[in-house]
Structure formats: C-alpha cells, structure tokens
Amino acid sequence: MIQDVLGYFGIVWRGGLLSVSEVLVVLLVCTLVVLATSLLLAAAAVAFRRRNARRRTRMDERSAAWRDAVQEVLYDGADASELSNSVSPSDVPYFLNLLLKYVRRLDGDERDTICRLAEPHLHSVLHFMSHRSPTRRMRTIQMLGELRPADAQEPVVAALDDPSPLVAMVAATTLARHHAPEHAAAILDRLARFEHWRRDFLAAMLASMGADALAALRETLRDDERTPTVRAAAADALAALSDSAAADDARDVLVTTDDVELQAATLRLLASVGRLPHLPAVRQWLDPEQALPVRLAAIRAVGRFGGPEDVAPLVGAARDDPSPWVAIAAARALKDAGASAELEILAGSDHPRSALGLQVLSEAGVS
Amino acid sequence: MSVALALLAALNGLVLVYFLAINAVYLITTVKALQVVWQYRQRLKAFNLLDPSRAHAAPPITVLAPAYNEETTCVESVRSLLTLDYPKFEIIVINDGSSDQTMERLIGAFELVPRARLPTAELSTAQVRQIHQSRSHPNLWVIDKENGGKADALNAGVNQCNTPLLCAVDADTLLERDALTRIVRPFLEDDGTVAVGGKIRVVNNCTVRSGIVTEARLPKNFLAAVQTVEYLRAFLVGRVGWAAFNASLVISGAFGLFNRGAVVDAGGYASKRTTGETVGEDMELVVRMKRLFTDQGRPCRIEFVPDSVAWTEVPESYRVLGRQRDRWQRGLIESLTRHHHMLFRRRYGATGLVAFPVFFFLEGLGPIIELAGYIGFSIVVIAGRASGAYVIAFFVLAFAIGVVLSVAAVLIEEVAFSRYGKTRDVFRMFALAALENFGFRQLNTFWRARGLFRFVTGASAWGKMERKGFQVEGAAEAESLPS
Known part of the structure; x- marks a missing residue:
C-alpha cells in the first residue's frame, strides 16, 4: 500500500527499503511481538496479584503471631530482647512495619519499649538511606525517625538536604513530630526549601514540634534575614500553639514588614494571642x-x-x-x-x- | 478516476499516519503511567501526608453535587457523601429545578430547613429559589433553584462555597470514604495547584453498603464490563500519563477537586449565562483555566490522583451509551475549538505543543479518520489496489495494539490497587481486552463520529442516563432504594 500511495503522487517505489511482501512480514512480526507482549503483561499482572496476596497473607500471619508477643512485652514485662532475637532476617521488614504501626500510636515508656524492640534490626535498613529510589529513602527515614531515639537521628537530619524535596519534607515532619527540641533549628533553617507547600501544612508541621520549639519559632518570626513565607509559617505555627509570648513580636513585625503574606500571618497570630495593648496596631x-x-x-x-x-x-x-x-x-x-x-x-x-x-x-x- | 484513486490513496496514507501517531501516544503514556503508578504506590507506603497529627492542616472542602431528577439515588448518594472521612467539609447539593421528587426526598430524609446564606461569588445563574440547611447534618446544604443545566447548577454551588477548595461530583457518584484525604495531596504539596482529578470506577454489579462499595466485581453485563476495562485504560493510563507530563486537559465532571478562587477567577463553569454553554463543561473549565492562568503568568498545576476513587454507574444499553459517547465527543471538540488559540503555542508548554494537538487531531477528529479508514480500506481492497492479506495484517496489528494497551491497564491496576477480589474477574478483563476490538470499538468510533457531526451541525442535547440504582447488601437497605 505504501507503494500505491507513493505511486499516486508520482514517487516511484523502488523497493529500496522493503518490498510489499516484506512489509507484510514486518506487519506480522510486529503483531506477534505485540501479542507476545500482551501475554507477558497479562502473566505479570497475575504474578503481581499472587505475589501481593502472598505478601499480605505472610504479613497477616506474622503480625498475628507478633502482636500478642508485643503486647506481653509492653504490658506484662516480657523480655524485649527475646522477642527481638526471635525474628528471622527475612522477616525483619515485616517486623519493623508492625512496630512502625505501634509506635505511631504510643508515647513515653511504651514508645521507648517499641524502640528497644526495633533497635537490633535498624542497622539492616541504614544502607537504604543512600538508595537511588526516593520512596525507599522516605520509608527508611520513617523507620529511623520513628524507631530511633532523638540522639541517633543524624541520618534523618542529613536527609533534610536530600535532593528530593519530598524526602526532605518526610525528614522534617518526622523530626518535628518526635525530636523537635534537638532538631528544631535544623528544620527551621531548611524551611525555605518547602516554600511551595501549602502554608497551613507547613504551619501544622512546625506546630507539631510543640512547646519545646516556641523559642526557635519566635526567633524565626523576628529574623528579617529569612523569607516572608518562612516567617509567616512560623507565625501561623505560633498561633496554632497559642503562644501568648509571641504577641509583642507579632506586633513589632506587623509594623515593620511590607509583605502582605507576613502581615496577614502576624495579624492571625495576634487574633489568637493578642491583648488590648496590641489593638492600636491591629486597627490600622x-x-x-x-x-x-x-x-x-x-x-x-x-x-x-x-x-x-x-x-x-x-x-x-x-x-x-x-x-x-x-x-x-x-x-x-x-x-x-x-x-x-x-x-x-x-x-x-x-x-x-x-x-x-x-x-x-x-x-x-x-x- | 485517477484523481479519486489518488484521493483514496491519500486518505489511506492519512489513516496510516493517524494509526502510527495515536498508538505511539498511547504506548508512551502507558509506559509513563506504569512508572508513575509504581512510584506512587511505593510512596504511599512510605508517607501519609495527612496522618492524624496533621489533620488540622487539611484545607476545608465544599463538595458540590448538582442533581436533576435524581429522586431514585439522591438520598443514598448524599448519605454516602456524609460518611466521608475528612476533617472539615461541607456538602452543597444543588437541585437544578428537578421535575420529580428530588427536593421532597431530600427535605424528608435530612430535615432541611430554609436558611439565609451570603454568596461569596457572583457567577450568573438561574434564579435560586431557596437555600436549605439540614438540621440533622449541619454541614449539609441544599440549594433549590430554577433549571439551568449542570454547569449553571455548579456555578450556583460555587457562589455559595466558602472554603478554599471545592469538589465537584455527580449526584449519583459514590465517593470512597478517604477520597478527599487522598485527592487533596497535590494542593498541600504545591500552592500552585488549581485542579486535581480523581479516578472513576464502575459500580455496576459491585456490592454497596451504606453508600460504601464493599465488594468490587466486574459487571455481568457485557457493555458495562467492557467499560470497566475502558475506564481503567482511560484513568490509569491516559490521565496518569498526561498528568506526568504536566499536560492534563481533562478532569472528570464526576469527581474533581478545584481551587475555588481559581474557578471564580476563570469565570466559573461554562453555561449560557457565563462564558457560553457547552456539553463538556468539565473539560472546558480545565482548558480555560490552563489558558487564562498561563496568559496571566499565574501558576496552574493540574494533577491526577489515581488512588482517590469515585464509583459511578455506567450505561448498560447501547442506546444510552451511544448518547453518552456522542455527548462526550461534542464536549471534547467544543472545548478544543473554543480554545484553539492554544494549539501549537509554545507558551502553554507541553499542553500547547503536545496534549492539545493530540486531543484535537487524534481524539477530536480521530473518529472521522478511523471511520474513513474502514471505508477507504474496503474500497481499496474491492478495487484491487491493495492485497486483502495486507489489509488483514494491518487490522490484526491494530487489534493487537488495542489488546496490549488494555492488558497494560489491567497490569497497572493489579500492581498498584488490585481492587477486584476475584482472580476470575482479572481473566475476564483480559478476555474483554480482546473482545472489545470486535464491534464495541467500531461502534464507539461511530458514536464519536456522530457526536462530531452533531457538533458541526450545532446539536446540543444531553440525552438521558437511565439508572438501575446500586446493588445494596441487605434486604432492608434494598427496599429503601429504587430499582
């Protein structure tokens, strides 16, 4: 047909590339390749389905067995190292996943106990911090950030400078939630990386650092070397934490800045914690x-x-x-x-x- | 005679180019989608943006559900919306002058009482008769208005929306409980996001309990089952692929989340009272926002979230499906011609240089080329100008490519979501991937070509969707639903 089409326009097909019968062969070969690909993809789909089902079953079985044991360690004083040592190397990912679910719901001594259970196995995931897949790095950051004590967070702090902004954000949220006093300054110093994130989210992330980070947040609000977006996020976090000590800082920033975003944020902070002496500054x-x-x-x-x-x-x-x-x-x-x-x-x-x-x-x- | 043959040959050449181009586009988006969905799935395991510690960072959302003569499904649909798992949301149902018992059913089911409410925007709409608030669910509001069409109803909802984000859904759509939590993610990650689409799944034959799909099953009806595979391909391949290239042009009217301010700034949905009526108001709004905001130098990110799911009933009769596809094609070509200025314009980036031409020439005009191809090839064979073997080989290759694209969509589904519990359903989907090429594909081409013809001749009818209602677990619940 190519020959026909070209012929009608006066172009002579000399079979330089392919003859008509060869075109037919090419078409048939292409068809076979495409059909074979279809079969491969279909087989892959079924294989994935089975693999996922197997993994789910395995996770369910292991979790069911470990759940009781973890409860005994948490509430009946059973030996943590005994349970930890009973986990085979191939089951470590499942075990850490289960502990991750626990640790997100616990605090205080119970949380420390879960961290002790995880501790012997965490070295096996450390090398994933330099994995080429950002999702693998994120997962590892979650494990280390949640299951390690505050003084062993160097890899997570280093991840604040990860080339992937999302990985950096995971590091920041993890540190903010659990290890704020030690790492608040490191998080605030990198906040400019996250300026395109929604302001409410940034403020919530900062507010999750809690009262221990109030001084650092106030300092950030006052610091005119920082970008208005960063200072506005700090102001919103202070408002979320109802930090009445920040009211004077808010007023001072309000009367000196030209940035609308920062003006609005300081006014929101004053709406949360302002008092009568701040009223004249607000009214204008x-x-x-x-x-x-x-x-x-x-x-x-x-x-x-x-x-x-x-x-x-x-x-x-x-x-x-x-x-x-x-x-x-x-x-x-x-x-x-x-x-x-x-x-x-x-x-x-x-x-x-x-x-x-x-x-x-x-x-x-x-x- | 020779001129006619030359024209025929040129047509066949055009069909060949079309065939190569459209399949190249599909293959590229498929490969990209597979990569993106795989990474997305891994990411979901790693990080939950809105875990309980940050739930208060979730921006409030208003769900807009326009309803016209939905007496059979409106109560169940609203109940489903009320079960959404999201920290702060409001529901606004807009009764668009229904002539059936839609309003009465809503008043009775949700204890609606008239309430005053100041509009936050002034998009022009048909007259609003009354605004009601539910006594039993204070976050549920119903706007009762004169009939003005879906876009007009949505605009009435936009006028009453007082949250930063609005979610447009069809009144018969069932949102999964975590649909809002998932679809809001791009808005958290990037302040320049203006619209995000969610995935539409087919609810026919699935089991629904209290407005929640408890068991996903492939429909028994052939047409609905084929559409299930088609939806997988359209959403898991097409939408994901285009979004990955930052070139999305479509967000389904059945489920999409928008920046409210951006919608108002763009002039709202296209109705005869705003920017001119269209049957494809969902696509037109997205294209208009992309065009306007790019022209104004404003950020305009349009995303797609594959794991945020809404379930919808698809037609089970050829007549209704034909009308739907006809309308979709008209909507597509209307939106594209209205914004033809974007075609091949570098300032619109990948959208102007790639997506728009692909949608315009391959999706918009494609049905005509494809139909002409069937006719042209037949004439060529009958006239003895090409060997039958060659033509058959060509069609078999086209069929094989169709199969591989559908199977790839099923693979993506299994890799990432695996929502169908029965392995038998997966094998049926493979079979449907092959069977849809014999009859369904050609019919679809015909319907779309008819839509294109009607666009040219100025037809604007919507056509009526006939609903069977959801398959509900438990007899008591079934009694409360229409058949």
Whole structure:
C-alpha cells in the first residue's frame, strides 16, 4: 500500500527499503511481538496479584503471631530482647512495619519499649538511606525517625538536604513530630526549601514540634534575614500553639514588614494571642484600602479582642466592604463581640446583605 | 478516476499516519503511567501526608453535587457523601429545578430547613429559589433553584462555597470514604495547584453498603464490563500519563477537586449565562483555566490522583451509551475549538505543543479518520489496489495494539490497587481486552463520529442516563432504594 500511495503522487517505489511482501512480514512480526507482549503483561499482572496476596497473607500471619508477643512485652514485662532475637532476617521488614504501626500510636515508656524492640534490626535498613529510589529513602527515614531515639537521628537530619524535596519534607515532619527540641533549628533553617507547600501544612508541621520549639519559632518570626513565607509559617505555627509570648513580636513585625503574606500571618497570630495593648496596631489594617488577606485577618483579630469602639467599624465592614469574605468575617466578629443587636438590625433591614445578618444569627442559634 | 484513486490513496496514507501517531501516544503514556503508578504506590507506603497529627492542616472542602431528577439515588448518594472521612467539609447539593421528587426526598430524609446564606461569588445563574440547611447534618446544604443545566447548577454551588477548595461530583457518584484525604495531596504539596482529578470506577454489579462499595466485581453485563476495562485504560493510563507530563486537559465532571478562587477567577463553569454553554463543561473549565492562568503568568498545576476513587454507574444499553459517547465527543471538540488559540503555542508548554494537538487531531477528529479508514480500506481492497492479506495484517496489528494497551491497564491496576477480589474477574478483563476490538470499538468510533457531526451541525442535547440504582447488601437497605 505504501507503494500505491507513493505511486499516486508520482514517487516511484523502488523497493529500496522493503518490498510489499516484506512489509507484510514486518506487519506480522510486529503483531506477534505485540501479542507476545500482551501475554507477558497479562502473566505479570497475575504474578503481581499472587505475589501481593502472598505478601499480605505472610504479613497477616506474622503480625498475628507478633502482636500478642508485643503486647506481653509492653504490658506484662516480657523480655524485649527475646522477642527481638526471635525474628528471622527475612522477616525483619515485616517486623519493623508492625512496630512502625505501634509506635505511631504510643508515647513515653511504651514508645521507648517499641524502640528497644526495633533497635537490633535498624542497622539492616541504614544502607537504604543512600538508595537511588526516593520512596525507599522516605520509608527508611520513617523507620529511623520513628524507631530511633532523638540522639541517633543524624541520618534523618542529613536527609533534610536530600535532593528530593519530598524526602526532605518526610525528614522534617518526622523530626518535628518526635525530636523537635534537638532538631528544631535544623528544620527551621531548611524551611525555605518547602516554600511551595501549602502554608497551613507547613504551619501544622512546625506546630507539631510543640512547646519545646516556641523559642526557635519566635526567633524565626523576628529574623528579617529569612523569607516572608518562612516567617509567616512560623507565625501561623505560633498561633496554632497559642503562644501568648509571641504577641509583642507579632506586633513589632506587623509594623515593620511590607509583605502582605507576613502581615496577614502576624495579624492571625495576634487574633489568637493578642491583648488590648496590641489593638492600636491591629486597627490600622482595617482600612478598606488594605489588601484582602490583611483586612480579613485584622477583622478577625478585632473581633477576638476588640472593644466597644470597634463595633462600628465591624458593622461598616459587614455592610459595605466590597469583599463578601470580609463581610462574613466582620459579621462573625460582631457575633463574637456580643453585638447580636447590630446583626439583628442588619437582618431586619432591606440592605443587600441582610441575609448575612440572618446567616450569622442562625449560626449562633439566635434565629 | 485517477484523481479519486489518488484521493483514496491519500486518505489511506492519512489513516496510516493517524494509526502510527495515536498508538505511539498511547504506548508512551502507558509506559509513563506504569512508572508513575509504581512510584506512587511505593510512596504511599512510605508517607501519609495527612496522618492524624496533621489533620488540622487539611484545607476545608465544599463538595458540590448538582442533581436533576435524581429522586431514585439522591438520598443514598448524599448519605454516602456524609460518611466521608475528612476533617472539615461541607456538602452543597444543588437541585437544578428537578421535575420529580428530588427536593421532597431530600427535605424528608435530612430535615432541611430554609436558611439565609451570603454568596461569596457572583457567577450568573438561574434564579435560586431557596437555600436549605439540614438540621440533622449541619454541614449539609441544599440549594433549590430554577433549571439551568449542570454547569449553571455548579456555578450556583460555587457562589455559595466558602472554603478554599471545592469538589465537584455527580449526584449519583459514590465517593470512597478517604477520597478527599487522598485527592487533596497535590494542593498541600504545591500552592500552585488549581485542579486535581480523581479516578472513576464502575459500580455496576459491585456490592454497596451504606453508600460504601464493599465488594468490587466486574459487571455481568457485557457493555458495562467492557467499560470497566475502558475506564481503567482511560484513568490509569491516559490521565496518569498526561498528568506526568504536566499536560492534563481533562478532569472528570464526576469527581474533581478545584481551587475555588481559581474557578471564580476563570469565570466559573461554562453555561449560557457565563462564558457560553457547552456539553463538556468539565473539560472546558480545565482548558480555560490552563489558558487564562498561563496568559496571566499565574501558576496552574493540574494533577491526577489515581488512588482517590469515585464509583459511578455506567450505561448498560447501547442506546444510552451511544448518547453518552456522542455527548462526550461534542464536549471534547467544543472545548478544543473554543480554545484553539492554544494549539501549537509554545507558551502553554507541553499542553500547547503536545496534549492539545493530540486531543484535537487524534481524539477530536480521530473518529472521522478511523471511520474513513474502514471505508477507504474496503474500497481499496474491492478495487484491487491493495492485497486483502495486507489489509488483514494491518487490522490484526491494530487489534493487537488495542489488546496490549488494555492488558497494560489491567497490569497497572493489579500492581498498584488490585481492587477486584476475584482472580476470575482479572481473566475476564483480559478476555474483554480482546473482545472489545470486535464491534464495541467500531461502534464507539461511530458514536464519536456522530457526536462530531452533531457538533458541526450545532446539536446540543444531553440525552438521558437511565439508572438501575446500586446493588445494596441487605434486604432492608434494598427496599429503601429504587430499582
């Protein structure tokens, strides 16, 4: 057919590459290769299915046997080393997987006991820290981070500089959750690597470091050498941890920074922990000329700890701010400030936003 | 005569090029998808982003479920949505002027009461009659509005959405309980993410208990079973492959998660009251966001998450399936022609240079070329211009490639998810991978070509989906469901 097609356009097929019968042979060979590939893929699918089923069965069997033994070690004082030594080398991955499930639910002495059970086997996974597969490195970081004590976390700390950002994030979350006091500075120093992550997630990761990391977080918030995104994440983490000692820092940063993201984050922090002395610094951001995230955060802050003189601007924002988000926040702020009467007036009026008054009153169970 | 033969030869040449190009694309995306899904599966074992310690970092989500004459399935579907396992979510069902008992069923089942609610956006929609909130489930809202079509209903939901993310689902879709937890991942990892698609699986013949699929089975009905394999291929190969090249153009209307602000900035779903009606509002929105945000220099990442699953009922009759495929083809070509400006434009990256041309020339115009190929080859053989053996060899190769692509999709399913409990079902899928090439594939080509023809002639009908309802465990539950 190629010959025909070319012929119609005046191109003479001289069989330089293939004759028609040879084309036929090529087609048949291709077909056979493709069909053979199909058979191979089908066989692989069945093989995978069986392998996965076998692994599941094996894991279930081992887990069932070990579960009772782990319970005895945890609660009946049975010998941890005896159980640990009974695990055969081929079963180590299954055993560590089971311990990983336990350790995520435990704390204190029970957690230490699980770590003791894992300890003799962890050296066998250390070499995976340099494995070429990022997922294998992530898995290893999880095991080491969860099952090793804080003073043996050098490989996980080193993974904060892993070429894969996701592996670095796994290292950061693992360290943040379990070994924050020792490694908070290392995590915060690498935070700029994670700037494209969602801010809420970064703040939650930092907040999981807990009260031991408050000083480091405050330092990060104050440090104008760091990027605004990093400082904003620190501010949000401090808000999540309700760190009242950070309120003055938040005010100081608020009045000196030009970055909208950081302004909004410090206002959110003040909304969480601010007090009356911080109010003047907050009020200036209520102006409708300010950026939406900043205005929104300021409204919430004023609603949280504002005074009677703030009711009027809140009513104004609820009625007239061009952004429905600000209006909703202002109406809720009025509710929080106990100004239900203002909301009832709005609800009973023929103002275009009268529905907002009704909405917030119904949220409060008033109507 | 010689001109006609030359044209015929040119057509056959075009078919040959089409055949080589489309199969090359499918093979490349298959290989890429296999690699991506394998790595993804390994990754899932290693790291759970939203483990309980970080659950409060989960951004709130509003699930939008437009419903039009869904009295038979709406209550069960909403119950299923209410069982979602996600820290903060709200459900907004939009009754799009149903003429059946959809609204009454919802009011009765969920103790709905009228409530005021301030819109957060002003997309133009048909008139909203009333907004209701459930007394028994305060996170459930129902918007009762005049009929305006699916896109219009979704826009009414977008207007009432007050969370950063919104999830558009079909009212008859069953989301798996952890579907939101899984699909939100790309939004956590990259602030530039605007849309993420989830995987659609076929629920026909599966066992459903309290809105949850408890046993996945391959449908007994041939058409539904073939579509099961087709869906595996489309989602585990096509969507995964294109997303890996950062060139996704489609997110299924049955299940997708969007950045609310991005949807509003893009003008919402295409309806006659916004950017012009289309039967493919899901694809059109994605293409429009990609175009607009690239033009504005804004980040626009579109992702696909293969383990975030929604179950949907597929047609079991040729008539209904034909209408559906006809509509999908119209939606595809409408979206592409509306944004033809993106074709071969480097500024849109892989989307403009690769995905758009592939979708336009191979998927959009493909059915016409394929149909013309069947006719052209027949004439050539009858006219004695090509050997029958050659043509048969060509078709057998095309068939073999079709089989290998479907089998590869089944392999990906088994490697990563293995959702079908019975090995017999897997063998049936292999058989279907071969059988679909005899009749189903040609019919599908015909339906798609018809859709293309109707697009050219300006037809805009949606067609009606006939539902059987879900196969529910337990007689008591079965009684509460329509047949």
